[in-house]
Amino acid sequence: MSRPEEQVVLAEHPLPETPRGEGDEEARVARRERLRLLSRSKTFLAGALVFGVFVFCAIFGEAVVPYDPLGSPTDILNKLEAPSSSHYFGTDQLGRDVFSRVVVGARDILVVALAATLLGTVLGAAIGLVTGYFRGLVDDVLMRIVDAFLAIPLVILATVALVALGPSKVTLVVVIGIVFAPIIARTVRAAVLSERELEYVQAARLRNEHAPYIMFAEILPNVTAPIVVEFTVRLGYAIFAIATLTFLGFGVQPPSPDWGLQIKENYVILNGGYWWPTLFPALAIAALVISINLITDGISRVFER
Amino acid sequence: MTAATAPALELDDLNVAYTVRGIDRPVLRGVTLSIAQGESYGLVGESGCGKSTAAFALMRYLPRNGKIQSGSIRIAGQELMSMSEDGVRNLRATQVSMVYQNPGAALNPSIHIGDQVAEVFEIAGGSGAQARERTHEILGKVQISDPARVMRRYPHQLSGGMQQRVVIAMALAKDPALLILDEPTTGLDATVEAEVLDLVALLRGEFGTSVFFISHNLAVIRRMCERVGVLYAGRLVEEGQAETVFTDPRHPYTVGLLRCIPKGGLRKDVHRLDSIPGFLPQLGADLPGCVFTDRCGLAREICREHEPEFHQLGGGHASRCHFHDEAQTLPRTTPSHTEVPKRESNGVPVVKAEHMAKTFHQEGHDVRALDDLSIEIRPGETLGLVGESGSGKTTFARLLLGLTEPDQGSIVELEGHPLAPRIAKRSSDDVRALQIVFQNPDAALNRRFSVRRIINRALTKLVGAKGEGRDTRLRELAHSVRFDVRLLGARPAQLSGGLKQRVAIARAFAGEPLVVVCDEPTSALDVSVQAAILNLLADLQRDKGVTYLFISHDLGVVRYLSDRIAVLYLGRLMEVGDAETVFSAPHHPYTEALLSAVPSVEGEERPRIRLEGEIPSAADPPSGCVFHTRCPRYLGAICEEQEPPLAEVERGHFMRCHIPVDELRRLQAEPPPPRARGSQAKTTS
Incomplete structure (x- = not known):
């Protein structure tokens, strides 16, 4: 639980009015305070630790893994070996080291998920700001389009788009970004709706500010908290979406060590007792998503204060 | 001592601290007070003094980071500090009730009023049917005219005053030994406030309940309480009979507070308000000696070194000041005299509004927020705009500023040329000419911007x-x-309310405006800060010749600052004239009622004119004179059939009433008549 009561007390007693230097420094103080709160949050720290390991894998994975994740011509001799001290996670049907593939596989999924979520967040925030600020006809039309998008299941939409555009990482990013944008737009719109009623927005109108300035310079900085939270939430979903789509064969293509692809290639031999080539990539997906959710929890608690 | 004779509340050397970032910060410092049975005790002080903390602490209901460090709390003779959790819960359920500031938040929005109130009786052990019967009875006691109907409603279907009545009914339902009222009328209209206060006074007589009344409003405390305590930085600095403390204050802080209030007759052009210099010490600051030293004009060496004792001055009056006998010689922080040169008027009004009207369309209803308002604002004057909420004050300001588009046929002229209805269509000179200072500086300043950026942007754009x-x-x-x-370089959150409001004022003045709308600019501020802001507004007007449209529900403040006053009711102009003319008889009956609703710190009681019922809905205004449903001087059928014209009754004094002005003058010299028709508050449907 967060500790809202502390805020109650602080709010009642404004900080001292002694000069404290320039605004930039003040911003730094606020940021440092947030980081301090985050560093005290156990959920955030646990999530950040696991996520950090995956980021490390994504960046340095190829340099640290014991075997070539794409395999070598001699691998086939060691196919489907159970986990052991030479192959921590065993080997797959082609004799490739599952541990190396899981470690190196972090890169594709992280890059694609981050890019897709970023695209969705930027698009969604823009739509949310415009609909929330203008309301009226603009709001009605855009939000009905958003509703229509929300009504189509992700997988169907993605499948159609991927078939039409051909499977590639860029297609994955675009498809997931576009599917996420309406969801993010709804959250941002709700935040903007309450924000635009505040008088600083009217004060801006009384200076005859243009709408884009009011939306992006005045309101946007005040709705960053829900946007950041939404970004982290969507990042978790993006990882699921990518794994699902690659599992269905629409994403990254072999011989990539993508986790979804590994599961797809190996789940058919599960009932032959070969559980390791499927289990470890699946665990990696779960661990990554959970770590992101823990981070989300920590961040949203700090922002809620 | 037995429970029957023990004081309702006894606090003895109570110390409370909040733990912030691992450090205990004292909030209440050795507070000792006692409230006799049936007595009403008022606690005053600025926000941040620890008033609310005191209220929560005495129920042992502090936030998790708050703790009672030492001292004792006895309620009806029972010691709370040694009591078990169950015991405390039981005590809260049976002995103490609390009424908070915001009745809307105190009621559960998804439960019918009847069920919520009945719950209190059920907890006390009544059967369902019994509980509902007693609910009906108690709602009648708080003067709700149709309890059965109100019981079937949800909280949001009731007005603020009605909600507060329900909360008071719930508080009294268990017949508590102690009733704590924490700013119970802040945020309510003056007329509603007066009704709620009347009700509390009446019920106190009936139930014999002891009342602990917390408020920043000295006049309310003066009216409601027998004894008062003045709290500063968690320390009780003065205590005594209300009358004594307010007329013969013996602590510099009390003296300063009383000087901040614009009292009857004071005007901006002859008298400046005094304010208290400096700021409240930071939460938990280390305060050696007297807590008020840093802001006290009388402080000497000894004040810094030695904590003054609570000097007993006789008659229960006590002051925690080394120099209590000199307190009233506290030097002023601002010169009291001010001179305003008489302005030359060339006869062209700076703003001329004609037939201003605004209809909002809500759920199929047409709501006339403003109806055919014609008014002139003269250059360099302050036009005060008063009226209850929903009277159209803010709508008028928004139309003038171009934030809302008026209905067809409305005309606004600025210095003789017509203004476009929407701000986007106005020339940059017109945009610059009309600016506003909002009520709540927290919402009016972008919290992500530094002060420099906020003002610079206005300078650039305007x-x-x-x-x-x-x-x-x-x-x-x-x-x-x-x-x-x-x-x-600071951000708004790092500034106090008064400093934030200064930033908002600076922004409004960035473009050398002709007219500045002040929409309740001081109602979110403490009295000492309010005084400083009012002085500032008066100074700016004197130096720059700016015109103000001053909207406020605080008639004392309006009277202090305004040259002329316009009274609005249901979107119609009821009376307009020079400030002193409007404030002295003859008044429009509505103005008369508004004036009589305001308590004063001097304790002079005007004959109370009660306004019955609530403001009718603007979607369905009464026929004839819109005020006839609540008018204390209702004439007869003519009021229901014909709308009176706005007639000039004296030079420059206009009034919308069927009663001839001489008749009004005669009537208002007498005590008010009892109203024949239904005497209980009515619910709006």
Whole structure:
């Protein structure tokens, strides 16, 4: 639980009015305070630790893994070996080291998920700001389009788009970004709706500010908290979406060590007792998503204060 | 001592601290007070003094980071500090009730009023049917005219005053030994406030309940309480009979507070308000000696070194000041005298509004927020705009500013030329000419911007200032609103309410405006800060010749600052005239009622004229004179059939009433008549 009561007390007693230097420094103080709160949050720290390991894998994975994740011509001799001290996670049907593939596989999924979520967040925030600020006809039309998008299941939409555009990482990013944008737009719109009623927005109108300035310079900085939270939430979903789509064969293509692809290639031999080539990539997906959710929890608690 | 004779509340050397970042910060410092059975005790002080903490602490209901460090709390003779959790819960359920500031938040929005109130009786052990019967009875006691109907409603279907009545009914349902009222009328209209206060006074007589009344409003405390305590920085600095403390204050803080209030007759052009210099010490600051030293004009060496004892002055009056006998000689922080040169008027009004009307369309209803309002504002004057909420004050301001588009046929002229209805269509000179200071500086300033950025942006947009010229203007502006330039880099959250409001004023003045709308600019501020802001507004007007449209529900403040006053009711202009003319008889009956609703610190009681019922809905205004449903001087059928014209009754004094002015003058010299028709508050449907 967060500790809202502390805020109650602080709010009642404004900080001292002694000069404290320039605004930039003040911003730094606020940021440092947030980081301090985050560093005290156990959920955030646990999530950040696991996520950090995956980021490390994504960046340095190829340099640290014991075997070539794409395999070598001699691998086939060691196919489907159970986990052991030479192959921590065993080997797959082609004799490739599952541990190396899981470690190196972090890169594709992280890059694609981050890019897709970023695209969705930027698009969604823009739509949310415009609909929330203008309301009226603009709001009605855009939000009905958003509703229509929300009504189509992700997988169907993605499948159609991927078939039409051909499977590639860029297609994955675009498809997931576009599917996420309406969801993010709804959250941002709700935040903007309450924000635009505040008088600083009217004060801006009384200076005859243009709408884009009011939306992006005045309101946007005040709705960053829900946007950041939404970004982290969507990042978790993006990882699921990518794994699902690659599992269905629409994403990254072999011989990539993508986790979804590994599961797809190996789940058919599960009932032959070969559980390791499927289990470890699946665990990696779960661990990554959970770590992101823990981070989300920590961040949203700090922002809620 | 037995429970029957024990005081309702006894606090003995109560120390409370909040733990913030691992450090205990004292909030209440050795508070000792006692409330006899049936007595009403008022606790006053500015926000942040620890008033609410005291209320929560005495129920042992502090936030998790708060703790009672030492002292004792006895309620009806029972010691709370040694009591078990169950015991405390039981005590809260049976002995103590609390009424908070915001009744809307105190009621559960998804439960019918009847079920919520009945719950209190059920907890006390009544059967369902019994509980509902007693609910009906108690709602009648708080003067709700149709309890059965109100019981079937949800909280949001009731007005604020009605909600507060329900909360008071729930508080009294268990017949508590102690009733705690924490700012129970803040946020309510003056007329509703007066009704709620009347009700509390009446019920106190009936139930014999002891009342602990917390408020920042000295006049309310004066009216409601027999004894008062003045709290400063968690320390009780003065205590005594209400009358004694208010007429013969013996602590510099009390003296200062009383001087901040614009009292009857004081006007901006002859008298400046005094304010208390400096700021409340930070939460938990280390305060050696007297807590008020840093802000006290009388402080000497001894004040810094030795904590004054609570000097007993006789008659229960006590002051925690070394120099209590000199307190009233506290030097003023501002010269009391001010001179305003008489303005030359060339006869052209700066703003001329004709037939201003605004209809909002809500759920199929047409709501006439403003109806055919014609008014002139003269250059350099302050036009005060008063009326209950929903009277159209803010709508008028928004139409003038171009934030809302008026209905067809409305005409607004600025210095003789017509203004476009929407701000986007107005010339940059017109945009610059009309600015506003909002009520709540927290919402009016972008919390992500520094003060420098907020004011600079206004300078850039309104006067096209750039570079060095802008820096110079920024400094001048900051100086003119007495804002320390060293704080320009701070964000709003780091400033106190008064400083934030100064920033908002600086922003409004960035473009050398002709007219500044002040929409309740001081109602979110403490009295000492309010005084400083009012002085600032008066100074700016004197120096720059700006015109104000001053909206406020605080009639004392309006009277202090305004040259003329317009009274609105249901979107119609009921009376307009010079401030002193409007404030002295003859008044429009509505103005008369508004004036009589306001308690005063001097304790002089005007004959109370009660306004019955609530403001009718603007979607369905009454026929004839819109005020006839609540009018204390209702004439007869003519009031229901014909709308009276706005007639000039004296030079420059207009009134919308069927009663001839001489008749009004005669009537208002007498005590008010009892109203024949239904005497209980009615619910709106």
